[in-house]
Structures are given as structure tokens and as C-alpha cells.
Amino acid sequence: MVTLATFVIVALLNPYSLLKASPSMASTLESGLLDCFGKNRLTNYTTINSRPQICYKLLNFSLQNLRFTEPSVPMPYVIVLPSSNIQVQHAVVCSRQHGWLIHARCGGHSYEGFSSTGDSPFVIIDQMNLNKVEVDVAEGTAWIGGGTTLAEAYYHIANASKDRYGFSAGTCPTVGSGGHISGGGFGHMSRKFRLVADNILDALVVNVVGLLLNRTTMGDGMFWAIRGSGGGSWGMVVAWKLSIQYIINWRTQDDDYKYLNWIKSFYEYMEPYVSKSPREAYVNYLDIDLGAARNGTASVETAREWGIMYFKDNFDRLVRVKSHIDPHNVFRYPQSIPVNTKQVL
Ligand SMILES: Cc1cc2nc3c(=O)[nH]c(=O)nc-3n(C[C@H](O)[C@H](O)[C@H](O)COP(=O)(O)OP(=O)(O)OC[C@H]3O[C@@H](n4cnc5c(N)ncnc54)[C@H](O)[C@@H]3O)c2cc1C
Numbered sequence: 001m002v003t004l005a006t007f008v009i010v011a012l013l014n015p016y017s018l019l020k021a022s023p024s025m026a027s028t029l030e031s032g033l034l035d036c037f038g039k040n041r042l043t044n045y046t047t048i049n050s051r052p053q054i055c056y057k058l059l060n061f062s063l064q065n066l067r068f069t070e071p072s073v074p075m076p077y078v079i080v081l082p083s084s085n086i087q088v089q090h091a092v093v094c095s096r097q098h099g100w101l102i103h104a105r106c107g108g109h110s111y112e113g114f115s116s117t118g119d120s121p122f123v124i125i126d127q128m129n130l131n132k133v134e135v136d137v138a139e140g141t142a143w144i145g146g147g148t149t150l151a152e153a154y155y156h157i158a159n160a161s162k163d164r165y166g167f168s169a170g171t172c173p174t175v176g177s178g179g180h181i182s183g184g185g186f187g188h189m190s191r192k193f194r195l196v197a198d199n200i201l202d203a204l205v206v207n208v209v210g211l212l213l214n215r216t217t218m219g220d221g222m223f224w225a226i227r228g229s230g231g232g233s234w235g236m237v238v239a240w241k242l243s244i245q246y247i248i249n250w251r252t253q254d255d256d257y258k259y260l261n262w263i264k265s266f267y268e269y270m271e272p273y274v275s276k277s278p279r280e281a282y283v284n285y286l287d288i289d290l291g292a293a294r295n296g297t298a299s300v301e302t303a304r305e306w307g308i309m310y311f312k313d314n315f316d317r318l319v320r321v322k323s324h325i326d327p328h329n330v331f332r333y334p335q336s337i338p339v340n341t342k343q344v345l
Contacts, residue, residue, distance in 0.1 A: 045080040081126050102125060106176025106178025111285065127176075133160075140245075166247035198227075232333045292306070296329070319338060
């Protein structure tokens with residue numbers, strides 16, 4: 001007979017195989033997690049077992065890549081929808097205590113579905129309710145919640161500044177700030193104002209042990225890492241402080257062919273200059289064909305294969321920061337920054 005203790009130990013080593021093994025064992029693991037939520041008054045979640053239809057709806061509504069809605073794709077056991085920073089902290093601590101892999105989700109637009117699916121049993125902490133935007137026009141800054149979409153941020157900043165301010169970021173309104181800023185984020189204004197990650201002045205992050213950190217308390221290494229290396233490796237960003245810029249908008253009659261021809265000629269002009277040796281890639285435009293590790297547990301040498309394509313020489317620095325702030329690799333996905341066990345303090 002398998003005791004609960006044995007189950008939990010083996011589950012921590014390979015939880016996916018155990019959850020497949022027996023529904024009653026799976027429900028024991030699940031109830032431990034839900035008890036912890038209850039003790040911490042965290043009630044706004046839904047489980048795949050209790051309310052599958054709602055869970056599917058919540059999961060699928062913001063997915064851009066419909067391949068991830070297929071029944072063969074692993075589903076989260078629980079989707080949590082925190083509405084405050086403290087609830088995010090509780091969700092992280094409980095999930096970790098009970099051996100669940102954690103995926104942060106904001107806009108759900110990850111090209112490889114890293115926020116919505118996974119190899120191990122996982123919990124999604126979806127930040128869609130953390131979408132408050134506070135604008136300080138006089139200071140030229142705005143705090144936006146870690147679940148804010150780009151449209152929400154653009155709208156509230158324009159509204160508060162009487163259409164005078166915007167910020168340099170992507171063009172798709174439903175992209176989430178959580179993943180977008182974590183991976184850089186470029187759009188129409190970036191030629192002049194650079195990436196949105198270059199305009200981040202501060203951030204609030206719930207770390208691996210559930211502490212709420214700001215720029216000062218997280219330190220330079222982590223503040224550097226969260227602005228460009230992609231979300232999902234460092235913790236839960238619950239708010240960003242942005243520098244905002246003056247904008248001017250105008251509308252002309254659209255002429256599709258004109259713009260299509262322009263793009264075509266631009267492509268032909270640029271094609272000879274595309275980097276090939278080594279190949280390079282932008283982490284917000286994820287490409288799993290570059291290489292990936294099941295469960296997000298690649299060795300440093302394996303992860304280097306795709307890591308240098310995204311980060312070049314910064315890859316080793318990111319590994320050092322990761323080994324320091326998340327030595328047990330709690331926040332991970334198939335292309336996340338790996339831990340170097342020799343560097344763990
Ligand atoms: C239709 C479309 C248009 C796009 N347009 C642009 C564009 O104009 N410019 C551009 O630069 N990019 C663009 N992108 C790419 C986009 O920036 C990335 O896919 C980005 O990662 C999406 O972020 P998200 O929050 O929507 O995705 P999610 O899938 O929610 O998250 C992506 C990753 O970040 C992590 N994450 C999410 N929220 C948080 C958080 N709060 N804290 C920590 N980690 C978090 C997730 O775990 C996941 O690993 C576009 C993508 C799509 C699908």
C-alpha cells in the first residue's frame with residue numbers, strides 16, 4: 001500500500017506520473033492545496049475537477065494559439081484569480097508548499113502556451129484582476145497592475161492625460177503587460193523611445209518564498225533580469241511602474257496594397273542582413289524549435305543552445321541571477337532560465 005507520505009515524496013520527484021496514477025491520490029494533493037487556500041481566505045479559484053466547464057472557459061478565452069485548447073494538452077488543476085498582492089503571495093506559498101508547479105498568466109498570448117499548459121501538474125495564477133492603472137501625469141509615470149492588458153494601460157493613461165500621453169509598447173490590445181514587458185515589448189514608438197522594458201522605473205514582484213519585493217528590495221540582479229528575459233522564470237510581477245511619453249495620433253484612409261507592398265519591399269531590403277550565424281531570436285516571439293526541455297529542467301549547457309540565441313552573453317548572467325534567487329527552480333517552463341547547481345549558495 002502506498003502511504004500518503006510516500007505519495008507526497010514521489011509526487012515531488014515526479015508529480016505528473018503520480019497524478020495519472022490514482023484519482024484519490026490526486027485529490028489528496030489537491031485538497032492539501034485547497035485547504036491552504038481556505039486557511040488564507042483565498043476563495044477566488046476554480047478547479048478542473050469541481051467546475052471543468054468554467055475552468056476550460058477561463059483557460060481558453062485569452063489563448064491565441066488554439067492548438068493549446070485540444071483535449072490532449074495538459075490542463076491546470078486549479079486556476080487562481082487573485083485580486084490583491086497578498087492573495088498572489090498566498091497562492092505562491094500554498095502551491096509551493098504542496099508541490100505544484102506555478103504558471104503566471106496575464107494576457108495568455110505566449111506563442112508556445114507556456115502560461116497555460118505544462119508537463120507537470122500545475123496551477124495557473126492568472127492576474128487578470130490585478131489590472132488597476134494609476135497615472136501621475138505631473139511626474140510622467142504610471143503604475144499598472146501585473147494583469148493589465150496593453151489596451152487597458154493605453155486607455156487609462158490616455159484618459160488620465162486627456163489623450164496627451166502613451167507609452168512605447170506593442171500594438172496588439174489584448175497582449176498582457178505581464179509577459180510583454182518581461183520579454184522586452186516593442187511597437188510603433190520603440191524606434192524613438194525603445195522597448196517598454198527600457199522604460200520600467202520600478203516593479204513589485206512576489207518571489208519564490210512569497211515575499212513582495214520592490215526595485216530596492218529585489219536588488220539590481222533581479223530588477224535587471226525581469227526586464228527582458230521573458231516572464232515565468234523569476235516570480236510573479238504584480239505591478240510595473242512605467243515612464244510615459246507624449247504621443248500624437250492621426251488617421252488616414254487605409255490603403256492595404258500600399259502598405260503590403262511597402263512591407264514586401266522592406267522585407268526584401270532587410271533579408272540579406274538577418275542574423276544567421278549564430279541565429280538570434282526575440283524572447284517575446286518565442287520559438288520552441290530552437291530547443292526546449294520537458295518540465296523546464298534543462299541543464300545549463302542544454303539551455304545554452306537556445307539561451308544564447310535569445311540573450312547572447314547575458315545568458316550566463318541570467319543563470320547566475322536565477323541560481324541565486326530561485327535555486328530550486330520553482331518558476332520554470334520549457335525554455336526558462338536554468339539553475340546552475342554549482343552556483344547555488
Ligand atoms: C496577437 C499577438 C500580438 C503581439 N504583438 C506584439 C507586439 O506588437 N510587440 C511585441 O513586442 N510583442 C508582441 N507579441 C508577443 C507578446 O509580447 C508575447 O507573446 C508576450 O509574452 C505575451 O504576454 P502575455 O502576458 O499576453 O502572455 P502570457 O501567456 O500570459 O505570459 C507569457 C509568459 O510570461 C509569464 N507571465 C505572464 N504574466 C506574468 C507576470 N505578471 N509575472 C511574471 N511572469 C508572467 C507567463 O508565465 C509566460 O511564461 C504579440 C503576441 C500576440 C499573440
